Amino acid sequence: xxxxxxxxxxxxxxxxxxxxxxxxxxxxxxxxVDDEASAATAVLDELFAHTGDAYIIGITGNPxxxxxxLVDRMIEALRAQDLTVGCVAIDPTSPFSGGxxxxxxxxxxxxxxxxxxxxxxxxxxxxLGGLSRSTPAFLQILDAMGYDILVVETVGVGQAEVDIVxxxxxxxxxxxxGLGDDIQAHKAGLLEIADLFVINKADRDGAPRxxxxxxxxxxxxxxxxxxxxWRPPVLETVATTGEGVERxxxxxxxxxxxxxxxxxxxxxxARRVEHYVRMRAAGRIERLLDAGLDSERWDEARExxxxxxxxxDHGVDILMELVREALS
Amino acid sequence: xxxxxxxxxxxxxxxxxxxxxxxxxxxxxxxxVDDEASAATAVLDELFAHTGDAYIIGITGNPxxxxxxLVDRMIEALRAQDLTVGCVAIDPTSPFSGGxxxxxxxxxxxxxxxxxxxxxxxxxxxxLGGLSRSTPAFLQILDAMGYDILVVETVGVGQAEVDIVxxxxxxxxxxxxGLGDDIQAHKAGLLEIADLFVINKADRDGAPRxxxxxxxxxxxxxxxxxxxxWRPPVLETVATTGEGVERxxxxxxxxxxxxxxxxxxxxxxARRVEHYVRMRAAGRIERLLDAGLDSERWDEARExxxxxxxxxDHGVDILMELVREALS
Numbered sequence: 001x002x003x004x005x006x007x008x009x010x011x012x013x014x015x016x017x018x019x020x021x022x023x024x025x026x027x028x029x030x031x032x033v034d035d036e037a038s039a040a041t042a043v044l045d046e047l048f049a050h051t052g053d054a055y056i057i058g059i060t061g062n063p064x065x066x067x068x069x070l071v072d073r074m075i076e077a078l079r080a081q082d083l084t085v086g087c088v089a090i091d092p093t094s095p096f097s098g099g100x101x102x103x104x105x106x107x108x109x110x111x112x113x114x115x116x117x118x119x120x121x122x123x124x125x126x127x128l129g130g131l132s133r134s135t136p137a138f139l140q141i142l143d144a145m146g147y148d149i150l151v152v153e154t155v156g157v158g159q160a161e162v163d164i165v166x167x168x169x170x171x172x173x174x175x176x177x178g179l180g181d182d183i184q185a186h187k188a189g190l191l192e193i194a195d196l197f198v199i200n201k202a203d204r205d206g207a208p209r210x211x212x213x214x215x216x217x218x219x220x221x222x223x224x225x226x227x228x229x230w231r232p233p234v235l236e237t238v239a240t241t242g243e244g245v246e247r248x249x250x251x252x253x254x255x256x257x258x259x260x261x262x263x264x265x266x267x268x269x270a271r272r273v274e275h276y277v278r279m280r281a282a283g284r285i286e287r288l289l290d291a292g293l294d295s296e297r298w299d300e301a302r303e304x305x306x307x308x309x310x311x312x313d314h315g316v317d318i319l320m321e322l323v324r325e326a327l328s
Numbered sequence: 329x330x331x332x333x334x335x336x337x338x339x340x341x342x343x344x345x346x347x348x349x350x351x352x353x354x355x356x357x358x359x360x361v362d363d364e365a366s367a368a369t370a371v372l373d374e375l376f377a378h379t380g381d382a383y384i385i386g387i388t389g390n391p392x393x394x395x396x397x398l399v400d401r402m403i404e405a406l407r408a409q410d411l412t413v414g415c416v417a418i419d420p421t422s423p424f425s426g427g428x429x430x431x432x433x434x435x436x437x438x439x440x441x442x443x444x445x446x447x448x449x450x451x452x453x454x455x456l457g458g459l460s461r462s463t464p465a466f467l468q469i470l471d472a473m474g475y476d477i478l479v480v481e482t483v484g485v486g487q488a489e490v491d492i493v494x495x496x497x498x499x500x501x502x503x504x505x506g507l508g509d510d511i512q513a514h515k516a517g518l519l520e521i522a523d524l525f526v527i528n529k530a531d532r533d534g535a536p537r538x539x540x541x542x543x544x545x546x547x548x549x550x551x552x553x554x555x556x557x558w559r560p561p562v563l564e565t566v567a568t569t570g571e572g573v574e575r576x577x578x579x580x581x582x583x584x585x586x587x588x589x590x591x592x593x594x595x596x597x598a599r600r601v602e603h604y605v606r607m608r609a610a611g612r613i614e615r616l617l618d619a620g621l622d623s624e625r626w627d628e629a630r631e632x633x634x635x636x637x638x639x640x641d642h643g644v645d646i647l648m649e650l651v652r653e654a655l656s
Contacts, residue, residue: 045639052636270634277633277643278617284648285613289606305605306598308380311373315605320612320655327652 011039015046019144023118026141030120033137041280044137047144052269054086054143056150057252058165060193061174063155066200070174070239071153075117077245083149084116086142088135090154090164118142133283135164136276166193167272169265170255172248174198175214177206194232195255198248202236211236230258285323292322339367343374346473351446354469358448361465369608372465375472380597382414382471384478385580386493388521389502391483394528398502398567399481403445405573411477412444414470416463418482418492446470461611463492464604494521495600497593498583500576502526503542505534522560523583526576530564539564558586613651620650 017025032040057074061067068089075085120142122134135152142150152164165171173194197214199207214234222231233251237244259265292298301318304310345353360368385402389395396417403413448470450462463480470478480492493499501522525542527535542562550559561579565572587593620626629646632638 041641045641048639049636052634266634270630273633273640273643274621274630277640277647278621280640280644281617281647281651282614284644285617285651286610289609289613293602293606302598302602305601306380306594308377311376312601312605312608313369313373315601316608316612319605319609323609323613324652324655327648327655 011042012046014043015144018043018047018141019050021115021145023115026118026145027120029141030134030138033134033141034122036133040137044140047140050144051140052143052273054139054147054150055170055256056139056152056168056268056272057170057172058152058154058168059172059174060154060162060165061176061198061200065174065176066239067153067155067174070198070200070237070245071151073237073239073242073245074151074249076242077249078149079114079116084147085118085149085151086139086145086147087117087119087151087153088138088142089119089121090135090152118145118147133279136167136272136279139272140276162193163275167268167275169259169268170195170252172196172198172252174200175210176201177204177210195230196248196251197232197234198244199234199236200239202244203238207236228262230255288323288326289319291326292319295322297322339370340374342371343472346371346375346469347378349473351443354446354473355448357469358462358466361462361469362450364461368465372468375468378472379468380471380601382467382475382478383498383584384467384480384496384596384600385498385500386480386482386496387500387502388482388490388493389504389526389528393502393504394567395481395483395502398526398528398565398573399479401565401567401570401573402479402577404570405577406477407442407444412475413446413477413479414467414473414475415445415447415479415481416466416470417447417449418463418480446473446475461607464495464600464607467600468604490521491603495596495603497587497596498523498580500524500526500580502528503538504529505532505538523558524576524579525560525562526572527562527564528567530572531566535564556590558583616651616654617647619654620647623650625650 014025014029018029029040029043032043059067059071071087071089075087078085120138122138139150139152152168154165171193173196175197177199197218199210199214201207211234218232218234222229225231235244235248235251237248239245256265259268297318301315305312305315342353342357346357357368357371360371387395387399399415399417403415406413448466450466467478467480480496482493499521501524503525505527525546527538527542529535539562546560546562550557553559563572563576563579565576567573584593587596625646629643633640633643
């Protein structure tokens with residue numbers, strides 16, 4: 001540490017501890033991120049130079065697909081290969097349903113004695129915006145700490161979540177037989193984000209039919225693509241027994257090799273960093289919008305809008321002008 | 329129509345038709361809104377002067393709570409009182425599940441011959457951002473058309489949805505026995521947005537227990553509040569038979585009277601208009617951010633970030649500067 005950075009030393013000190021592998025400091029920084037403390041940003045910026053090395057696997061599948069169990073099995077298998085694993089489990093439950101909070105605690109305990117595993121759940125408290133803010137930061141922290149593989153686990157609700165899985169190096173889409181297969185297969189967005197399809201609970205009756213449907217869907221999607229393009233395989237697992245998990249990891253590796261061969265790994269990292277910077281800029285602008293709505297000039301505009309003296313278009317102009325002034 | 333507005337006449341003409349009650353033109357404008365066509369905004373601005381009169385009821389409850397059936401019963405009861413009803417049903421399904429699309433079509437047909445009812449579903453295609461854009465616009469259209477009561481129906485996933493229900497005049501939170509009652513009751517956010525709690529499927533075993541839990545929760549929340557504050561009642565319905573629906577509408581009216589008495593109705597309208605204007609301004613800025621990321625100057629920044637030559641904080645500064653320049 002040099003003199004000219006002494007003003008930032010608390011941030012730097014926390015960053016140093018995290019880079020040294022201090023789990024407690026990492027957990028504390030994650031809490032600061034959750035609380036949107038400005039100190040968190042400063043520490044993250046200190047960590048940034050040490051990021052970009054982890055391989056990120058995104059897994060999405062709806063509740064009941066056995067996602068958590070499968071991720072647990074994957075963690076076990078990766079650990080057996082001496083790879084360290086950081087896991088971010090997103091729990092975007094509605095304000096109504098209980099979600100996996102308790103389940104996550106049980107999982108954390110299960111791996112609690114293994115220093116090669118770090119599992120953090122993101123409880124979004126019904127706020128999907130919250131997960132888009134926290135998750136990229138959590139991944140950066142785990143990346144900077146040197147975990148080899150990062151797994152982001154999420155149910156596929158909402159754009160913010162889909163974005164997070166889309167930004168992974170390998171995106172795994174989990175399905176199970178018997179969930180209205182034909183409908184689920186045709187939902188938009190899935191085809192584009194999936195690098196691997198996994199049919200979990202593949203010992204169930206509907207598995208062969210689901211596999212046929214997914215394959216014919218992929219055949220259609222493959223038309224007009226280059227021979228050289230990645231073609232998502234359809235795999236089968238039974239997470240409760242571990243069946244198919246090794247094969248799944250083999251395919252993740254095959255996809256990784258393909259990314260390396262096509263020089264796409266670095267591009268993925270660049271896209272993630274860009275997404276993160278855009279998100280932070282958008283956050284700053286949100287605050288400027290709120291400040292604008294708090295201004296005296298807006299009080300007048302609100303009155304006029306409420307009285308229908310002028311329309312929303314003019315209201316937008318006034319608000320944009322307030323943002324522009326704040327930026328100047 | 330005067331000469332100086334002739335350039336806008338297609339927008340004005342569409343607006344005139346909608347104000348005249350033309351269902352087809354309204355449906356067409358809603359499609360334009362869904363497609364984010366800029367023409368939609370111009371027509372909405374023409375309609376704006378005619379908005380602010382409808383009473384808006386928001387209903388939220390998770391899938392399986394019988395929400396759609398209850399709303400149907402409410403529509404029937406409101407129609408029996410000669411009130412016209414516009415309904416916006418939000419369907420924020422994950423890319424995986426089929427959702428209520430088919431169900432909504434059935435409902436539309438059911439009321440198809442009744443000119444006093446207009447039901448529109450918002451299919452969000454996994455994009456929660458989409459609903460926050462479309463729904464306020466749909467409500468404005470129905471408001472301008474002169475429907476007395478507007479009902480917004482949504483499952484409680486995500487901030488955008490919670491916002492929409494929060495911005496209603498009366499927010500109804502629907503629960504059912506047997507969904508992990510203790511957990512669902514304690515989820516944050518619900519207490520603050522609910523003006524009325526409804527236990528649907530109240531003929532089920534767990535109803536008395538759920539009622540006790542909700543009431544004691546409300547007792548705790550009521551501590552420290554003014555006597556004069558609205559205290560959310562806990563109602564019971566069996567939507568399939570229509571039991572309790574009249575009572576529910578009585579309580580909506582009681583809440584409306586309370587709002588009028590406290591001069592809050594106009595404030596609600598002002599909050600909705602402000603929310604809409606803020607959303608449009610945010611949309612404009614989103615486009616400026618994307619344009620910034622498309623610029624040559626950002627190509628350099630992306631490279632530098634990817635190489636870790638500088639950190640995200642500096643990246644954010646560059647992006648903000650690009651937005652500022654675009655605003656000037």
